[in-house]
Amino acid sequence: MYGLMQDRPLSLPHVFHRAEQLFGHKTIVTAGPDGESRMTMSEWAERVRRLSSVLDTLGISPDGRVGTFCWNTGRHLELYLAAPCTGRVLHTLNLRLFPEQLVYIADHAEDEVVFVDRSLLPLLWPLADKLTTVRHYIVIDDGAEVEIPEDPRVLDYERLLADAQPHQGRFEIADENTAAAMCYTSGTTGNPKGVVYSHRSTVLHSLITLTADGLALSERDVVLPVVPMFHANAWGLPYGCLLAGSDIVFPGPNMTPQAILGLLARHRVTVTGGVPTIWMGALPLLGDHDLSALRSILCGGSAVPRSLSEAYREALGIPMTHAWGMTETSPLATISTPRSQHAALDEDARADIRARQGQPVPLVDLRLVDPATSEEQPWDDRATGEIQAAGPWIAREYYRGEGGGAQFTEDGWLRTGDVATVDRYGFVRLVDRTKDLVKSGGEWISSVELENHIMSHPKVAEAAVIGVPHEKWLERPLACVVVKPGETLTAEEIIEFLTPRVAKWWLPDAVEFIDEVPKTSVGKFSKKTLRDTFAGYQLAGSQHVMES
Amino acid sequence: MYGLMQDRPLSLPHVFHRAEQLFGHKTIVTAGPDGESRMTMSEWAERVRRLSSVLDTLGISPDGRVGTFCWNTGRHLELYLAAPCTGRVLHTLNLRLFPEQLVYIADHAEDEVVFVDRSLLPLLWPLADKLTTVRHYIVIDDGAEVEIPEDPRVLDYERLLADAQPHQGRFEIADENTAAAMCYTSGTTGNPKGVVYSHRSTVLHSLITLTADGLALSERDVVLPVVPMFHANAWGLPYGCLLAGSDIVFPGPNMTPQAILGLLARHRVTVTGGVPTIWMGALPLLGDHDLSALRSILCGGSAVPRSLSEAYREALGIPMTHAWGMTETSPLATISTPRSQHAALDEDARADIRARQGQPVPLVDLRLVDPATSEEQPWDDRATGEIQAAGPWIAREYYRGEGGGAQFTEDGWLRTGDVATVDRYGFVRLVDRTKDLVKSGGEWISSVELENHIMSHPKVAEAAVIGVPHEKWLERPLACVVVKPGETLTAEEIIEFLTPRVAKWWLPDAVEFIDEVPKTSVGKFSKKTLRDTFAGYQLAGSQHVMES
Missing domain, CATH: 3.40.50.12780 (ANL, N-terminal domain)
Structure with missing residues (x-):
């Protein structure tokens, strides 16, 4: 019927x-x-x-x-x-x-x-x-x-x-x-x-930007999309504004923090969105502008550092709203807006929640799958797996079938390539990209987590971790570290610094000092370039793993 | 492609x-x-x-x-x-x-x-x-x-x-x-x-209950649907709550104002919805309950009296939110939430806006059509016409084709049977039902507007106006009036009362005093019954219209 x-x-x-x-x-x-x-x-x-x-x-x-x-x-x-x-x-x-x-x-x-x-x-x-x-x-x-x-x-x-x-x-x-x-x-x-x-996927995706627990775009909003319109739909903001009837302020070619802040203040913008880099650059200038109309700063594209979100909360009274997705997901897949179960938490614990990528938006289904065994993993905030996504605005294939089926499962879900844990409320926490995980024996080591620890060392400017081939363990981590100008640092100091912070078998087998971490066209770490550079790398031994 | x-x-x-x-x-x-x-x-x-x-x-x-x-x-x-x-x-x-x-x-x-x-x-x-x-x-x-x-x-x-x-x-x-x-x-x-x-229409309709300018249902809400679940989807509240993750409070069989108010206070309900009758009954009891958690009272099913909405605004700080629709429209078609163009108006003018049925929600298209000529009418807040509706949750036909095509246009729009004006922002103001308009010559007289004026007479309990056949003018208005117990009133007094309030040619040609306006199973005025009662009614003359 x-x-x-x-x-x-x-x-x-x-x-x-x-x-x-x-x-x-x-x-x-x-x-x-x-x-x-x-x-x-x-x-x-x-x-x-x-x-x-x-x-x-x-x-x-x-x-x-x-x-x-x-x-x-x-x-x-x-x-x-x-x-x-x-x-x-x-x-x-x-x-x-x-x-x-x-x-x-x-x-x-x-x-x-x-x-x-x-x-x-x-x-x-x-x-x-x-x-x-x-x-x-x-x-x-x-x-x-x-x-x-x-x-x-x-x-x-x-x-x-x-x-x-x-x-x-x-x-x-x-x-x-x-x-x-x-x-x-x-x-x-x-x-x-x-x-x-x-048309269907775009209209449905735009509707989500209007939902109260999404971006809540309304007719009374003034929206400034910093995220480029040449990125996936500018996160749905342009079509969302038209559907809601919001006023729109476009920044044009001048994307400096100074220019963006001027527009936010002058037009009493209520909602804006952009990648963390923009907001990092704007942070020192916040005091010069009246941003009291602002109610939401959407942030995504890459993980939003907790410290950045907290700095905005302290300066403006509103934290950044973390969202996650990719070109293949239109892009909104999850959003980290507050939920009632977090209301009783203290500010510090709430900041941890906000640093997560958030809960799937309506009409999006997620599942957590072990990339090695293809088995679905529990949402217990401990088990890690690749996030797979399904929904009416998620790609089923690439134009002209490029890339084969590797990025899509047999039952039609998108393999996002992002590795995460999920808590019992469906709040996603990304830990790495599948291709950047270091496969050590039957276990996985998160390169991102290692990098974050190394980069918290006061003498380190930036760092990237890649897997290099290993006879016995298949792969072991190699840390590529850029030392801050005027500082000196040894491999031993790095390992010593990491030892109390990660499991022993996660400790990199080697540390190489480099001048700069290579970047992609959109400014992300290019681990592919690093892996090419260190293609024939010979590890001296694997002292850490054997003792674990 | x-x-x-x-x-x-x-x-x-x-x-x-x-x-x-x-x-x-x-x-x-x-x-x-x-x-x-x-x-x-x-x-x-x-x-x-x-x-x-x-x-x-x-x-x-x-x-x-x-x-x-x-x-x-x-x-x-x-x-x-x-x-x-x-x-x-x-x-x-x-x-x-x-x-x-x-x-x-x-x-x-x-x-x-x-x-x-x-x-x-x-x-x-x-x-x-x-x-x-x-x-x-x-x-x-x-x-x-x-x-x-x-x-x-x-x-x-x-x-x-x-x-x-x-x-x-x-x-x-x-x-x-x-x-x-x-x-x-x-x-x-x-x-x-x-x-x-x-399934499609229901999911899309439910999404609209989550939009910021709709009901803005969120995970942090506690929702009490007073509107019966045997009415069209209980206005979308039950499915909307599930999609948003709101807590829900159901009233069960006891629908007395006292019981409803007790639940609203005890569970710190944030959103509720029901027909005006319920809220009219609850008004005198508001002072006995702590309703400080309430942020939205959705009201529809029939026109919300401006005075009722204002009384709630004065008592609770929030007015009623007027929505309009019918079983054939799932039912949400318009909603009257505040818009930026109303922000500068004074409270009295805003109350007039709130008394309107509101703006079409996303995915719903409306048009205003003259029932006589089938010509589309301008949205100038003066021209009246029947509201026709299109959208993915609006009926295209009745089950087993009942009712023929009379309620659907050839190009697939629903004839709602509601006559309205629409302002330039798309805010609908209902004035009558098409079948209740009095067709006097080539012009239309709103029975509802006449009734409202008559019912504002201090000695009138209730009143209904119907069209009765007229040789020259096709139809002329007959006012059926119920006098308050213990009062007396003449036809001349009614006409005298109306004269400064409506155009001369709108004045009823006759006034009949009755004991009670007959009602339908859902408590609305049954004009059909009245029309049957006065089927062979002979008008004495048509003094008002001839002079107009």
Whole structure:
């Protein structure tokens, strides 16, 4: 027996028309080199309608990929809607990728057009001749003093909009499983892989940003998304704001802590979100700004240091809200908002809870699986395992089947590659990446935990731990340590420092001193590079493990 | 091009397993004649698993209808999940219906079993021989001193549960469009009509109860649903609580204001919801109870009098939150929570806003259509029209096609039968029911507005206005007035009272004094009965309209 409910697709046209119809008086502010520009949601909606006609006029295929190479701006938000509402697929290109990765991605997605902020032309234009499928480069003039190439492929965004007729009537997407947007993962191994979001997945994911125990976005909020719109959906904030009717403030190209704090104060922003690095940089400047309107600082992308969250709580009265996910999960999978069972805890214990990645949001299912045995592990906060995820906004495969099935289980769950414990309330605590675990005999050693201990040594600037081959134990940990300028340190001192802090058999078998930990394009430790560097590493012995 | 997201159905099994897995420590309290009973969500979940096996053992068809004839209780919530999670269809029977309607409905739905609270046996059991499809009556002993019939069809709920094996593993519903529940509308004309909810519609509707600008249900809430669970989904509260992880307090059979207020105070309830009548009865008793934990009082079912909402705001510091919908809309369609554009208004103007039915919730589309011309009307707060609704939890037809297509437009929207104006922000203000409008010439007169004015006369107890046939003007208004005991009043006095308050051509052509306005089974004015009573009514003239 079937339900007799209307067969209405979950689609971005609904999100667009809702914003246009109910929230036309709300505002979208974008900061730029010439100052701030402001438009109402009505003006924005009219521009989206014009832009959708531009895509037709340019001859973009009905399901063609529309590349964007843009900062967080109101005009980027026009593209966020115009592309999917006309059946095209928004493809946000990551500004921070290496040129060869960009070329690979635009080519793999078969982008037909790329919309590019004028200030970013110097990064993109040198690659133009290699982007074989791209027929048009539409320059969005953000006031940067950058030369615009004289080339028939290059057109001006504002001129195109001015010349276009606004799309009439409602946008329609009949099948909610139609692709809406795509984003490539900047994996540290192999080629980038494309994740393709649908209208359904995007609308459901956006709804979660409105839930009281999620981000609780409301019409009364003023939201500043620091997290780039070229990252997975900017954590759902742009679409969430449209659905809720929040005012939006976009930072544009100037992402310095000083500029962000100025915007937060000036516009009395209530909700913001970005990676820990941003907030780390802003910390020393907090005292110069009135941030009293702020009610939530969403933080993710990498683990939020407990000390950082606590520093914000002490300075502003609100801690950071930790969320976890990845490009493959749209990205919201867990969020660490307070629960009633934590109310009676003291501040210190609550800080421990906040340092966790949080509880799965509605519609997301998680399970903890031992990567060696594939057996499901209990949620007792002790057993570790890989987090596997299922839900309507979680990828089932990569675009064009790249990466094979290795990242997806036979029963259709995503292997996140993150190793965690989970407490009885479903609060996740990440301990490592599966590929960074050191497999010592039948046991696993968390490289992240070792690194955190080593980095708490006052003379250490940074440190990374990798597994190196071992005859008997398969792998043993090697610590790669960067000493602070002007300091000296020995391998023995490191081991001595670690001894009271970790199990004896976790102690690294060797310590190497290096100048810098290599980084990926998005600033994470590149353990792949380190593993290549130390590929043929010979361990002298394994004194620690034998005694354990 | 299609998205590459996991094909995960929106289904009540997810809601059940989420509650079981994350919120097992939360509590469900039910009040009863023997005092309050309390169980944890874990205990409740284990009982749902047993109950699902009971349905198998009883031989209920894989998609069979499972009737419930129950108060708001934790055990009713067990049925709310066990039936749909096993593919059956929960059919909540309205306790307040007339016997012949009950027989019609249970027969029309082909209920195979009815679960009935012991206290309600006297209403149901006399009909048992007429309910031809019902094979089992499962008595839920709520402590009422009511005789249980000796009959092979009658079984005891607790004994069945005790004897059952809990369902093992996860429940699965592969197709989200599978029917989950049904509810019949208590229309005032014709036979009741069945609305069939799907798993998809129910999950989406429940999500809306979690949104910040909706009910904002969170894990930290304690929720008391006063609105009966035999009304459309109890406004989404039960499923919403499970999804959010809120504690729940059920009132059981004692629905007196005194009992409700006692529960609200004792359990520090934060969110409650019920029809205006309940809150009207509770108003004089507010001072006797500590309701300081309360943050939201949801009110709907019929228009919330502005004075009632204001009285609560003055007494408790929180006004009532007006919501609007109907069985056909699951029911949440609009909600009147504060918006930023109202922040600068004074308290009096804000009260006017709160007296409106509110803004459409996400995923619901509304339009305003002139019932005579079928033309869409502007949202200018002046033009009136019928509200038509579209969305994934709005009915597209009635069970077994009853009622024909009259209530649904050719393009698949629901004709709500409610006449309203809508302001530029999408805030709905209901003015009448389409069928109660008086069609005078080419113009419409709101019977509700006339009634409200007449009822504000100090000597009037209640009043209803209906249209009666008129040779020239098609229809003209007839006022049916009940005078307060001990008072006297003439037709001329009524007209005189109305004259400065409404347009001249709205003035009733006649006034009849009656003893009581007839009511429907749910306590609403039955204008159908009045129209039957005055079917052959002869108007003396139409002095007002001719001069207009």
